[in-house]
Amino acid sequence: MRLPILLLTLALPLLSQGQTADDIVKRYLDKIDGSKKWKDVKSMITKGEYDYGGIVFPFTTYAKAPSQYKFVVPFNGKYYAQGYDGNSGWKIDAFKNETTPTLLNGSQARAMANEADVELEIPFINYKAKGHQIKLEGRDTLDGKQFYIITLLKSGGEKETYYFHSTTYSLYLKKSIAKNIELEKALLDT
Known part of the structure; x- marks a missing residue:
């Protein structure tokens, strides 16, 4: 046996x-x-890290179907955030002391729209x-x-x-x- x-x-x-x-x-x-x-998932929160020239930053993304998206990078009490509401994109870069959203145009807006291509499945x-x-x-x-x-x-x-x-x-x-x-x-x- x-x-x-x-x-x-x-x-x-x-x-x-x-x-x-x-x-x-x-x-x-x-x-x-x-x-x-x-098939029932309509929104998702994702956390991770990204390597920006050898410096690793945490990030959180918020996605809601069909095309809403927000990306937030907190670091040392400041943050970088950008979002897309299905029509237009914006960003706030507190690392550069920005306090109000800047609308994204041209290639930046297209990049944000691509990022907001919410694939919840x-x-x-x-x-x-x-x-x-x-x-x-x-x-x-x-x-x-x-x-x-x-x-x-x-x-x-x-x-x-x-x-x-x-x-x-x-x-x-x-x-x-x-x-x-x-x-x-x-x-x-x-």
Whole structure:
């Protein structure tokens, strides 16, 4: 009886190496109840960090469908904020002692509108129908835990990297490049 258990124990690591990007995404979607609950989501708050020239800042985003968005970066008692109400964008940069909103025009307004493209449904739900592609990049260890690394290439060309826990399939980290010109393509970790 010990031999079959020993063989199964030895085979489990090999079986887990056979995971595909589709397998991992399916397990993640099963864990979060797939698209069922996501259809009811109308607003979302996201927290993370972005790397601005080697300096890491915290940020919080507030999104409400279909196109309302606010981005806030607090630091040392000051903040940078910008928002989009579906029609126009604004910003306040308290780091530059601004106290009233400045309306965004031209490329800044377009960047804010792109950032406000509120996608409350996670991109993995029906990703193939959306024209997205996924790829398993491998595994990595973060904070002493093992993760699968999945790259999502969106139909518009944006690339995002996701870290899924190797046994629970929970999403741990998402890395992406900011669309917002103000952030100068800073790396966002959410």
